[in-house]
Amino acid sequence: MSDPQISIVAPLYNERESFPHLVPRLNALMDASPLSIEVVLVDDGSRDNTAELMQQVALADGRYHCVFLARNYGHQIALTAGMAAARGTEGLFIIDGDLQDPPELLPKFYAKLKEGYDVVYAVRKKRKEGLLKRTAYFLFYRFMKSISYVDIPLDSGDFSLISRRVANVLNKMPEESRFIRGMRSWIGFKQIGVEYERDARAAGESKYSFKMLRRLAYNGIFNFSEYPIKFVSRLGMFSIGAALLYFIQTLIKKYVFGDVPEGFTATVFLIILFSGVQLIALGLIGEYVLRIFFQTKGRPLFVVREVIREQERLGDDLPVFSDEKVKASS
Known part of the structure; x- marks a missing residue:
């Protein structure tokens, strides 16, 4: 089977509550789209039964491919693992598994990609979160923009559609302390923002603790500012x-x-x-x-415990994978 046009990449960590909502919406998107689409789900060392749910859907539907990391590496590394495994020939559509990033926006993003843009990033015009968290995000993005030597768009996160050549560049960047939205801006090419209203979580609670948010903020500040x-x-x-x-x-x-x-x-x-x-x-x-x-140290960014994909091939361009086992989906 030929490689898909678009890869949807979604990192997951303890998302058993939102997973039953995620799959039907992705199925509806793929069924209605004229594009050839695959979904790459990345389990970031979940402690609940997220990995089992991923395995079930991947073995039942060949459009789903799963990457199971050996432990919890964090959202940015899990996203990196998903991008490394994605085969989309035209682009990678990056979303969060909690459905705060609506996958239904793919056609709108893809239209911009066909206009010649290499990065189509989402700009949050409204967030359905607590006042303290909204204020913290608002202040951080503006502080980051004021001190960064890279033009990082305001109120934009990882939710985006990136072209294949941008994905290839990102996959070649070996940074250990990753701030992907900053790396994406640093690469350049034609980029455009699309406004959207960020939804509340489909179910469950946010897995991004204050400590993890602080670490992400530090990576942004110390990697992209003097x-x-x-x-x-x-x-x-x-x-x-x-x-x-x-x-x-x-x-x-x-x-x-x-x-x-x-x-x-x-x-x-x-x-x-x-x-x-x-x-x-x-x-x-x-x-x-x-x-x-x-x-x-030169350590790999992550270690993969297991992979489930449609074809029994991993590719020679994934040097960061090790100790891999493959299950062919039926």
Whole structure:
């Protein structure tokens, strides 16, 4: 069988509640579309029965292909695994398995792809989430845009349709601390945004904890901005300036007013101030060093435990896969 035109890539982690809603909507999309479509589902080390549900649908329907990771690697790595396995000749349609990204927008995105755009990304004009989370996302995207050396569109996530050549470039980028929406913007080519209203989760609760969101934000900031390291330099200059002002004030009090400043409080204040500045500087530099450390290890981005796909072939272009077993779908 020839390769499909479009691959729908959906990473999943503990999505047993939303999975029964996901498959019917994907089936309806594929049945109604004139395009040849495959669905690549990636299990990111789920602890519930998501993997079993994926296996059942893949063995029953040859349009579904499943990649089971050896453990939980996180959303961005799971998405990377799905893109590496996808065979779409024209493009990859990236969605979340919780159905907050409506798959029914594929025809609208595909029309833009046929107009000559290589990246069609979704722009959220409305989010059906809590006020705190909406505010945090709003502030982060604007802060990120103000400090990044790459033009990352406001209010856009991973939900997108990317051309085959963009997918090939992304698959060749070996970054360990991945921020795919930033990498997608860095690549370039013709890109356009399409507004949509982000839905609430189909079922269950969000698997993106505050810790995971913070890590994603850090990857965006430290991978696509020079601001943190420049901030350290500016903070150092400010500290030196504050120390010089205090020194001048001390000299004026001594030689003009004959008053030598005394007291334990001023000394403690200065020690705390400069110690805090040094710790902040070390922490920011450490974020860069940590990423260099993990990148230079040269480990594969992920390990695949098992693959279920229509054909018994993995391809020689997936070097990050290891310990793979293949089941042919019927």
